[in-house]
Amino acid sequence: MKILILNAGSSSQKSCLYEFNSKLPDRPPHPLWEAQIDWTRQQGIAALHVKTRQGATLNQEIATTSRKEMTMTLLKTLWAGDTQVIPEPAALDVVGHRVVHGGQEYQHSTIVTPAVKAAIARLATLAPAHNPANLEGIEAIEHILGPQIPQVAVFDTAFHSQLPLAAALYPGPYEWFEQGMRRYGFHGISHQYCAERAAQILGRDLRTLRLINCHLGNGCSLAAIREGHSIDTTMGFTPLEGLMMGTRSGSIDPGLLIHLLRQEGYTVDRLDQTLNKGSGLLGISGQSGDLRQIQTAIAAGDARAQLALDLYIHRLRSSIGAMLASLGGLDAMIFTAGVGENSSLVRAAACEAFGFLGWKLDSEKNEQRLIDQDLATPNSSIRILVIHTQEDWAIARECQKLLSQQL
Numbered sequence: 001m002k003i004l005i006l007n008a009g010s011s012s013q014k015s016c017l018y019e020f021n022s023k024l025p026d027r028p029p030h031p032l033w034e035a036q037i038d039w040t041r042q043q044g045i046a047a048l049h050v051k052t053r054q055g056a057t058l059n060q061e062i063a064t065t066s067r068k069e070m071t072m073t074l075l076k077t078l079w080a081g082d083t084q085v086i087p088e089p090a091a092l093d094v095v096g097h098r099v100v101h102g103g104q105e106y107q108h109s110t111i112v113t114p115a116v117k118a119a120i121a122r123l124a125t126l127a128p129a130h131n132p133a134n135l136e137g138i139e140a141i142e143h144i145l146g147p148q149i150p151q152v153a154v155f156d157t158a159f160h161s162q163l164p165l166a167a168a169l170y171p172g173p174y175e176w177f178e179q180g181m182r183r184y185g186f187h188g189i190s191h192q193y194c195a196e197r198a199a200q201i202l203g204r205d206l207r208t209l210r211l212i213n214c215h216l217g218n219g220c221s222l223a224a225i226r227e228g229h230s231i232d233t234t235m236g237f238t239p240l241e242g243l244m245m246g247t248r249s250g251s252i253d254p255g256l257l258i259h260l261l262r263q264e265g266y267t268v269d270r271l272d273q274t275l276n277k278g279s280g281l282l283g284i285s286g287q288s289g290d291l292r293q294i295q296t297a298i299a300a301g302d303a304r305a306q307l308a309l310d311l312y313i314h315r316l317r318s319s320i321g322a323m324l325a326s327l328g329g330l331d332a333m334i335f336t337a338g339v340g341e342n343s344s345l346v347r348a349a350a351c352e353a354f355g356f357l358g359w360k361l362d363s364e365k366n367e368q369r370l371i372d373q374d375l376a377t378p379n380s381s382i383r384i385l386v387i388h389t390q391e392d393w394a395i396a397r398e399c400q401k402l403l404s405q406q407l
């Protein structure tokens with residue numbers, strides 16, 4: 001079976017092709033082909049990078065801002081040129097898409113139909129940077145491959161669809177909730193994958209576990225997971241709520257926003273730009289939203305970089321405390337994504353605050369760049385796992401599951 005995955009971000013498009021026999025392997029196979037478009041390097045320029053399992057690569061810079069055009073260019077490298085891995089588009093069995101917002105309607109992955117496309121378009125008002133990109137990916141595939149190849153939408157909000165109402169509502173007027181203005185939560189594909197992988201690593205039934213998954217990348221969120229369901233999470237109506245992130249502020253006093261609009265002459269667009277692109281690690285340090293650069297600046301004695309890291313850790317610890325209270329106990333903490341998987345400093349600082357509860361990180365293991373391992377000491381009161389998140393593989397599994405249900 002050949003499954004193509006499209007994962008569209010606000011300024012990137014990642015894609016990969018998995019191939020396996022009819023039985024789903026336990027662990028992700030190495031993709032046959034991987035491709036990425038990056039719009040962040042230079043204004044108006046799309047950088048395309050393709051590599052195959054056989055070692056062929058392609059690097060191109062194309063002057064375009066059209067996502068559709070670039071998606072087409074990216075897809076063609078599957079069956080043409082040095083990076084060819086399939087004879088023709090029809091060799092694909094299914095295409096899976098990460099769709100950021102599924103609203104209240106989509107609590108599970110679904111085969112794409114005209115109604116699903118209309119819903120993704122409608123929900124673009126809730127995820128303006130992502131849902132339109134997801135839809136363009138779906139339409140590009142339809143344009144090239146025709147309607148006969150099934151497409152699957154896997155929603156980043158779905159894993160949180162069972163949030164108890166007390167965690168899902170904002171304490172504004174009840175009408176907000178009736179109008180869909182509620183907490184949805186994001187990073188669900190990653191949170192779910194990591195929870196399942198944690199159960200595998202621990203040799204436990206997921207339904208018996210209480211977990212906190214720390215997805216710390218450019219975007220950051222926590223999920224409190226009980227019996228395999230998300231019961232609390234830090235992101236809300238949008239991916240702006242919660243933890244301090246690379247360039248996003250996370251939660252701040254809403255009164256401050258009123259002040260900025262009323263007293264400081266902010267426009268809505270400036271507010272949006274400031275909170276999403278000019279805050280977080282970047283906003284405080286004035287240097288970068290990338291933790292590696294923050295650490296380099298700290299090593300050079302930069303006080304604002306140190307302050308940025310201190311704030312990041314302070315907010316991470318307090319949100320872990322909130323998740324812990326929602327769960328009422330804990331079996332394992334999980335660290336994942338760019339920061340969670342790579343920063344021993346962040347893991348150690350987060351866990352240190354809970355030393356009084358008996359959380360004990362093995363400091364040697366923590367430094368060893370381990371993946372999918374338990375980093376806790378044998379006498380720690382909880383397990384502390386580092387897991388490499390595999391969102392694309394999780395989407396591939398959903399595709400396989402949905403297709404086999406259809407047969």
Ligand code: ADP
Nearest residue numbers: 216217218219289290291292337338339342343
């Ligand atoms: P995204 O949310 O865009 O998928 P990633 O999960 O790839 O992002 O995380 C990106 C972030 O991971 C970078 O901005 C960087 O701060 C952090 N990161 C990556 N490698 C390291 C490292 N070795 N040490 C500290 N932070 C790292």
